[in-house]
Amino acid sequence: MEFDPDARIDHGAPLSPYRQLAGILAARIDRGDWQPNRAIPSESQLVQEYGLARATVRRAIAVLVDEDTLFVVPQRGTFVKSKDE
Template structure:
């Protein structure tokens, strides 16, 4: 999945969707570190603030937890949002 700059969906939501899909697919497991802001900037060509917004969205949804001075990590599965 790549960023589509012609898609009306905000870029931070697209970045969050990419990470969310990696979690759902099992590529990122509970307690794994999610990509840092710097990695998102490099890998997706987005601004640091965009990366920060994507992580905040995932945190608000319950997909990740952020530990001060340590980074953001995939939340334990029982904390993931239920779909349906």
Template sequence: MELGPDDQIDHIAYEAPYRQLAAILTARIKRGDWKPGKPLPSEVRLAEEYGISRGTVRHALTVLVADDLVQTAPQRGTFVKRK
């Protein structure tokens, strides 16, 4: 399932919501919604925006960290990595 930057989470899809969110956020980063060095919205805000739990958002963010797209800073947030 390929998701674009403007897609929403499909709660009845086969693909897990965290994987859908990771794909959406990846597309948004590649589109330039968040520039390198800039923070992503908070976990709470992303959870509200996509209608999912904070734990699901956190799981999606770990995928982005593993894909080397973002980095986390304790007490500060998640930031788009500079290449």
């Protein structure tokens, strides 16, 4: 499914908010908003930007970690994984 990197969360859509957010974040990475080995915004910033609960944001990040798009460094943040790793 293709996501618009500038989309907002549609709470009435059949796709769950965490899946929508994961798609939006992946689209923003593909667009080049965040470079490989650079941090994405913090959970708190994403909560504010998208109006979601922290648990929803964490679940979206977990999806992207499982898909090998992001990686987490404890006490440092969540980073974009390099495509050639």
